[in-house]
Amino acid sequence: MVDMMDTPVFTHSETAATETGKPAHAWITRLPEGLRTTEQGRLAGLTFAAKDNIDVAGVPTTVACAAFAYVPDRHAAVVARLLDAGATLLGKTNLDQFACGLNGTRSPYGAVPNSFDSRYVSGGSSSGSAYAVAAGEVDFALGTDTAGSGRVPAGLNNIVGLKPSKGLISARGVQPAARSVDCVSILAPTVARAVEVLEATLGHDAADPYSRELALHTTPLPAAFRFGVPAQPEFYGDALAAAAFEQAVQGLRAQGGVAVAVDFAPLTEAASLLYDSALVAERYEAVRDFFDAQADQVIEPVRSILQAGTRYSAADVYAAQHRLQALAQQAQAIWPGIDVLCVPTAPTHCTLEAMRADPVARNRELGCYTNFVNLLDYAALSVPASIRPDGLPFGITLIGPCGSDWQLAELGQRFHHATGLTQGATGRPLPPARPIAALQPRPGTHLALAVGGAHLSGLPLNGQLIERGAVLETQTATAPRYRLHALPGTTPPKPGLGRVAPGESGSAIAVEVWQMPLAAVGSFLALIPQPLGLGSIELADGRWVHGFVCEGHALAQAPDISRHGGWRAYLASLA
Numbered sequence: 333m334v335d336m337m338d339t340p341v342f343t344h345s346e347t348a349a350t351e352t353g354k355p356a357h358a359w360i361t362r363l364p365e366g367l368r369t370t371e372q373g374r375l376a377g378l379t380f381a382a383k384d385n386i387d388v389a390g391v392p393t394t395v396a397c398a399a400f401a402y403v404p405d406r407h408a409a410v411v412a413r414l415l416d417a418g419a420t421l422l423g424k425t426n427l428d429q430f431a432c433g434l435n436g437t438r439s440p441y442g443a444v445p446n447s448f449d450s451r452y453v454s455g456g457s458s459s460g461s462a463y464a465v466a467a468g469e470v471d472f473a474l475g476t477d478t479a480g481s482g483r484v485p486a487g488l489n490n491i492v493g494l495k496p497s498k499g500l501i502s503a504r505g506v507q508p509a510a511r512s513v514d515c516v517s518i519l520a521p522t523v524a525r526a527v528e529v530l531e532a533t534l535g536h537d538a539a540d541p542y543s544r545e546l547a548l549h550t551t552p553l554p555a556a557f558r559f560g561v562p563a564q565p566e567f568y569g570d571a572l573a574a575a576a577f578e579q580a581v582q583g584l585r586a587q588g589g590v591a592v593a594v595d596f597a598p599l600t601e602a603a604s605l606l607y608d609s610a611l612v613a614e615r616y617e618a619v620r621d622f623f624d625a626q627a628d629q630v631i632e633p634v635r636s637i638l639q640a641g642t643r644y645s646a647a648d649v650y651a652a653q654h655r656l657q658a659l660a661q662q663a664q665a666i667w668p669g670i671d672v673l674c675v676p677t678a679p680t681h682c683t684l685e686a687m688r689a690d691p692v693a694r695n696r697e698l699g700c701y702t703n704f705v706n707l708l709d710y711a712a713l714s715v716p717a718s719i720r721p722d723g724l725p726f727g728i729t730l731i732g733p734c735g736s737d738w739q740l741a742e743l744g745q746r747f748h749h750a751t752g753l754t755q756g757a758t759g760r761p762l763p764p765a766r767p768i769a770a771l772q773p774r775p776g777t778h779l780a781l782a783v784g785g786a787h788l789s790g791l792p793l794n795g796q797l798i799e800r801g802a803v804l805e806t807q808t809a810t811a812p813r814y815r816l817h818a819l820p821g822t823t824p825p826k827p828g829l830g831r832v833a834p835g836e837s838g839s840a841i842a843v844e845v846w847q848m849p850l851a852a853v854g855s856f857l858a859l860i861p862q863p864l865g866l867g868s869i870e871l872a873d874g875r876w877v878h879g880f881v882c883e884g885h886a887l888a889q890a891p892d893i894s895r896h897g898g899w900r901a902y903l904a905s906l907a
Contacts, residue, residue, distance in 0.1 A: 357442030358463040361424040373418025384424040387505040396429040399629035408505025425460025431509040447757040455485030466756035480702025482517025483714040487677025487727030493714035499544035502537035513706035521755035523745035524766035555801040560594040560670035570680035576726035580717040588798040598662035603703035610648035616641025675701040677727040750790035764807035778847040782879030800852035811870040813838040817890035828882030842898030
């Protein structure tokens with residue numbers, strides 16, 4: 333591995349071939365030896381990629397424009413923090429030139445295809461980072477997000493795209509697209525991995541004028557949370573996307589949510605200001621000196637977008653800002669009635685051919701539900717929702733006010749794990765969910781409750797926990813002193829857990845530990861049917877918690893399924 337003080341050896345790379353044999357063009361620069369500074373830290377052993385508008389010392393930053401490229405002498409702040417946390421950088425990834433696009437085709441280094449079907453776009457502008465994560469080439473990747481650049485490619489590739497509250501992660505050392513709304517984004521196969529990276533990178537940076545101290549919410553969303561959905565959703569004729577979104581809405585209802593139709597008009601108009609008003613001048617300002625001297629080196633339609641920014645006066649910019657502020661006030665009226673907003677990450681998929689035929693219109697469609705988020709200072713999290721009948725991924729985005737990052741992560745993780753999806757395009761199953769540390773209950777207010785049957789995440793009775801405000805603490809196992817049985821005639825099907833006598837052979841059984849508010853325990857106990865009851869269970873780490881146990885007479889008449897190691901594995905064996 334290369335030390336950060338050394339000059340890295342780097343190569344240009346097209347990355348691995350797609351299933352059709354064409355290069356994926358996900359990487360601009362590969363570091364054959366990788367770059368790391370320490371073998372210690374919370375991210376030790378993990379690999380990552382950085383979008384090529386994020387500085388890495390000694391490695392060219394191209395922003396997908398060779399004529400613009402420069403070699404920085406220091407890492408971007410976010411890269412430095414990741415290296416200090418033990419992660420290993422494998423290289424720089426492709427993007428829509430100057431981070432100006434949401435489709436992944438606007439690069440002289442090649443179009444990045446969708447990881448599931450190379451006929452379709454990957455989404456952008458963080459196209460290479462999304463592909464590298466979805467293909468399993470890295471454990472996570474950095475992108476940037478101004479108008480949805482970290483969310484759209486996540487939604488189109490079955491991975492997680494975390495767009496943090498603005499200023500939460502330092503943008504020092506990131507080539508800006510529109511500096512006042514730019515955010516460093518995180519692309520990862522799971523919410524837990526994205527949260528892990530956010531925890532390692534957040535923090536105020538006095539050298540970044542847009543960095544800020546933020547007090548993040550540390551209370552989970554209400555058990556019966558209200559989630560806003562567009563009153564008249566737009567899918568541009570894509571019936572499969574419409575059906576997938578309705579399925580996702582039902583999934584959120586299963587998590588305890590109540591859908592609330594909201595008027596999207598102020599959000600839609602705010603989104604339009606990003607490119608159809610004087611606000612586009614900020615895109616031009618970010619590269620003004622280069623563009624004025626070498627506009628011919630910028631590819632279309634990026635050149636036309638930047639050129640549009642030269643046509644406005646300072647008065648026009650102020651007028652656009654005033655209109656945006658008015659729309660922000662109108663949009664604020666949405667929030668008293670909801671806890672979170674849910675939208676399709678992208679309303680449709682688009683083929684590479686269709687994108688090239690009409691790049692402006694098709695790109696605009698992809699940003700239908702993303703362009704307003706940064707302008708209105710919201711946090712957002714794109715999570716996979718389903719695989720459509722045509723084999724293409726569909727994702728939803730959970731949106732909340734600034735500072736709601738942990739709340740979105742907790743709900744997003746629950747939703748994602750309930751889908752039963754695999755990681756990206758790898759086919760690998762999701763690992764166990766992890767609790768969001770910042771949301772863990774305070775001692776003395778909750779009861780630790782172990783569940784190992786129908787109350788597990790995503791199973792039929794999990795809602796009984798969710799609706800009482802219970803929060804997942806951890807996924808673990810019992811001590812190896814239990815037997816698990818499939819109880820006959822129960823609806824929904826349930827197991828029975830019993831502790832073996834001293835000297836008898838037992839097994840470790842997979843369980844989840846939930847933290848339930850003490851005030852809700854009584855109503856939960858009233859739901860437990862005979863022959864089950866609440867007793868004490870020993871966990872693998874030696875801790876004793878309350879949990880479901882079963883009367884011995886019922887176990888004697890039920891098949892022993894302990895060899896499966898848990899109820900979820902047993903159910904899978906029946907499929």
